[in-house]
Amino acid sequence: MGLIGACWAWRRRGLDRLKRRAAVQELSGVINWTGSSRLTKEDDPEIYLIQGLFEASQLEELVALCEQRQGFAPSVQRQASGDVIVNQHRTSSSCPMLWPLMTPKDRLEQLRSMGGNEAKLASQIEKELQAVEAVQRRCAEVIGVDENRIEPLQLVKYLPGQYYSPHMDTHEEPERKSSYSGEQRTHTMLVFLSEVAEEDGGGHLHFPRLGISVLPRVGDAVLWRNLTDDGEPDLRVLHEGVAPKQCQKLAMNVWVADRPFSLNAISAWQQKQAQPEPSSSSGSQFLD
Numbered sequence: 653m654g655l656i657g658a659c660w661a662w663r664r665r666g667l668d669r670l671k672r673r674a675a676v677q678e679l680s681g682v683i684n685w686t687g688s689s690r691l692t693k694e695d696d697p698e699i700y701l702i703q704g705l706f707e708a709s710q711l712e713e714l715v716a717l718c719e720q721r722q723g724f725a726p727s728v729q730r731q732a733s734g735d736v737i738v739n740q741h742r743t744s745s746s747c748p749m750l751w752p753l754m755t756p757k758d759r760l761e762q763l764r765s766m767g768g769n770e771a772k773l774a775s776q777i778e779k780e781l782q783a784v785e786a787v788q789r790r791c792a793e794v795i796g797v798d799e800n801r802i803e804p805l806q807l808v809k810y811l812p813g814q815y816y817s818p819h820m821d822t823h824e825e826p827e828r829k830s831s832y833s834g835e836q837r838t839h840t841m842l843v844f845l846s847e848v849a850e851e852d853g854g855g856h857l858h859f860p861r862l863g864i865s866v867l868p869r870v871g872d873a874v875l876w877r878n879l880t881d882d883g884e885p886d887l888r889v890l891h892e893g894v895a896p897k898q899c900q901k902l903a904m905n906v907w908v909a910d911r912p913f914s915l916n917a918i919s920a921w922q923q924k925q926a927q928p929e930p931s932s933s934s935g936s937q938f939l940d
C-alpha cells in the first residue's frame with residue numbers, strides 16, 4: 653500500500669474509532685428499566701443485572717419456534733480470520749434467528765399465495781419474525797439504542813456438561829473479520845430463558861477476571877459493556893458459560909453493534925459464508 657493509501661486507511665480507522673467511542677459512551681448508565689442493578693464497582697466495567705425483563709411465555713415461544721424448524725445446531729466459533737469452526741472451546745448448541753429476517757417480503761407473499769404447505773411455512777416465518785422483532789424492540793428500548801443496532805438474535809442451549817469457555821464477544825481488531833460488515837459489538841445483553849437451581853452447582857454466567865457469577869433466572873438479563881472508553885475491547889469482561897451439571901440451560905445473546913445493520917449487509921455476509929474463500933487461520937479469539 654502506498655503512502656496515500658496508508659493515510660486513508662489510518663484516517664478511516666481514526667474516524668471509525670471516534671464513532672465507536674461515541675457509540676459506547678452514549679449508552680453508559682442508561683437503562684430504561686426499574687429492576688436493574690449494577691453488579692460492578694465504579695472503576696470496573698459496567699455490568700448490570702436486569703430482573704424480570706421478559707415473561708417466560710414470550711421466551712418459550714421463541715424456543716418453540718426455533719425447535720419446530722430444528723434450528724439448534726452445534727455452536728460454531730468465528731475465528732479472527734473469519735473462518736467458522738466447531739471445537740472444544742464451545743460445546744453448546746445455538747440457533748441464530750436469521751431465517752425470519754432474511755426471508756424477503758415478496759417471497760413470503762409468493763408462499764402465501766401457493767396455499768397448502770407453502771402457506772403454512774409462510775405463516776411460520778411470519779410468526780417467528782413477529783416474535784423476533786418484538787424481542788429486539790424491547791431490548792433496544794431498555795438499552796436505549798436504535799433497534800437497527802441490535803444484531804440478529806442468537807439462542808443458545810447447554811445440555812448437562814456442555815459449556816462455553818472464557819471468551820470475549822468483541823470482533824478482533826483491527827480487521828473484525830468475524831463481523832457481518834465491519835461493526836464492533838459495544839454491548840452484550842444475555843437473556844436467560846431457563847432457570848438453573850443453586851443445587852445444580854453449575855450453569856452460571858461467569859466473569860473470572862471480575863469474580864462475578866450470575867445464576868440464570870427466566871426473564872432476567874445481564875447487560876455489559878464490551879469496550880473501554882477508548883472504544884477498544886475491555887479484556888476485563890472476559891466471560892464463560894459454565895456447564896450446568898444436571899439441568900438444561902437456555903439463553904439468548906442480544907449483541908449491540910456500534911452502527912446500524914442493514915439487511916443487505918447481512919445477506920452479503922451470508923452469501924460469502926456460502927462460498928468461503930481460502931484463508932489463513934491465525935485467530936486466537938473466539939466468538940459467536
Ligand SMILES: O=C(O)CCC(=O)C(=O)O
Pocket residue numbers: 808816821842855856857858891892893894903905940
Ligand atoms: O451462556 C452463558 O452464560 C454465556 C454465553 C456467552 O457468553 C455467549 O454465547 O457469547
Ligand SMILES: [Fe+2]
Pocket residue numbers: 819820821891
Ligand atoms: Fe459471550
